[in-house]
Amino acid sequence: MTEPTMPDLRILVLGAGGIGGYFGGRLAESGADVTFLVREGRRKSLLEDGLRIESPFGNAILTVQTLTASQVEPVYDVVLLTCKAYDLDAAIDAIAPAVAPAGFVLPFLNGIAHMEPLNQRFGADRVLGGTAKIQATVTANGAIRQFNDWRTITFGEQSGAMTDRVERLAALFAKAVGVEVSAVTDIRQRMWEKLVHLATAATMTCLMRANVGEIVRTPHGRDIFLDQLRTSATIAAANGHKPSDAFMRGWEQTFSQPDSAYSTSMLRDIERGGRTEVEHILGFMLKKAREANIACHTLLLAYTHIKAYEERRAADRLP
Template sequence: MRILVVGAGATGGFFGGRLAQAGRDVTFLVRERRAQQLRRDGLVIVSPNGDVTLTPKLVTGDELGADYDLVFFTVKSYGLDQAIADIAPAVGPETMILPVLNGMRHLDVLVERFGEHRVLGGLCAISGTLDADGTIRQLAQQPQHVAYGDRKDPRSARLQAVHEQFSDAGFPTTLPPDIIQSMWQKWVFLSSMATITCLMRGPIGQVVAAPGGTQFAESVVAECAAIATANGHPMPADELDRTLTTVTTPGSTFAASMFRDLSQGYPIEADHIIGDLLARAEAHDVPAPLVRLAYTHLSVYQQSLAR
């Protein structure tokens, strides 16, 4: 299977690098600056689970042409439109597209551009960062993982072909029976974390130590879970308990990646993760005042970046 990994940052570089290390046929679609860096230094992964330096197969947008069997879509949501334009030459009649972006809006955009049958569902968990020198650094020891599914037929032959490629490649994989439900569960968790830590401008431990902090965090989770329920994807009790425990743990240094990006003056995925969730709340008349406040707050930040 010919695999095109879109992006070689912390997510694409890590999972694509492990796939390449396991002998899969992987090519990275990257910008020219990143291509120069990778040609000079190699693809470097520093991880508690094993370091590696690879000589990756690379292609830039103006060089892309041949059909690929699988496009592994790992870019941030604010790079979605440009990445879609970039990959178009690589998408043939039977090409599968596996996105692991957060939220749900990207599925609608990809389906509109490439058709319902090409787009799989997927998500990943990774705690990592891209250093200034291009090194991909895994921040947590627990294995990073990828989950994926055929949105229409969870037992399809093409999904099994993808699973064969991703299995035993240096990270755990799962085949949820309902990938859309799994994506919603992750979305509730991420949007809760982002709303809490970005709005309060601090990690979970600082929030719950503040007067009213625990009640605030619980109220945010309740809003996000209510939105999911109204859209036909209620949170299972164990997942809801796990989320509530995570956002109310005293002394926790845990914070959303959006908060880390916000703190460093980087672009954020506010529209894709918080704004789209709020739109789906409004479509079902679900009150979400805290999520709305967070979106207003983050929108002001995005305006400052634009200036």
């Protein structure tokens, strides 16, 4: 007698931008049941041109399922949340009607600050922790372009348990081309470590308006970079999540490469005159540093620099 097969997970992806479009698209390409919740304009382009991925791991033009907010029903087992932090409140309102009674939310936002409002709305047992390591953006013609070989997603239960739903979702991602997936039991530690990396990179690239290599090639750029990395790690340690030695060695190497073209999405947002996630990333780290009485002069300068940029943007005084 054969055992009954479990039904496929129904997955809803909020948006079809760099992260959601790439990982959701790769899932759809592999045959998973994926639907994209998008605005009418994006839906029209997806229907007409398909979801287009330009990637070192293979280009793709995919016919995908889409819907808009007015069509949402509570039938989705998994909702992938990939919005910008400044859109979080609206995003929560958009996905709440879509989550099935036993469904859960997996956010791939930068930082950690989003976890509290998600837990308040859905309950911590219905929210996984997650990180995404990828450099991708939506081009002017609507395609999703992946810049390098970063393609890793990591997720797990906030409780630290390894559950069936985590394993099932990881198995689906494992079938997808151009995706590396890790299901873990220490996701809070992983999220803090990513925040250390991201806060360091955003602090330096936004303050200097340059990529890693351009900063490192200056007389003192590498030293300032590594000092900021150590400061970010000290803040994480004060909050119970000291980064591992292997993590620190890896990012010390990355932030020492004179030929690196690595930049951050926050710098790209500034360069295009857009909104930033400064409060969610640098503002959060600054608050945690002050609570722990940790000196963070470079972080404070970068935060103030970006807040001044926002003032100029609000006054319509950008070049």
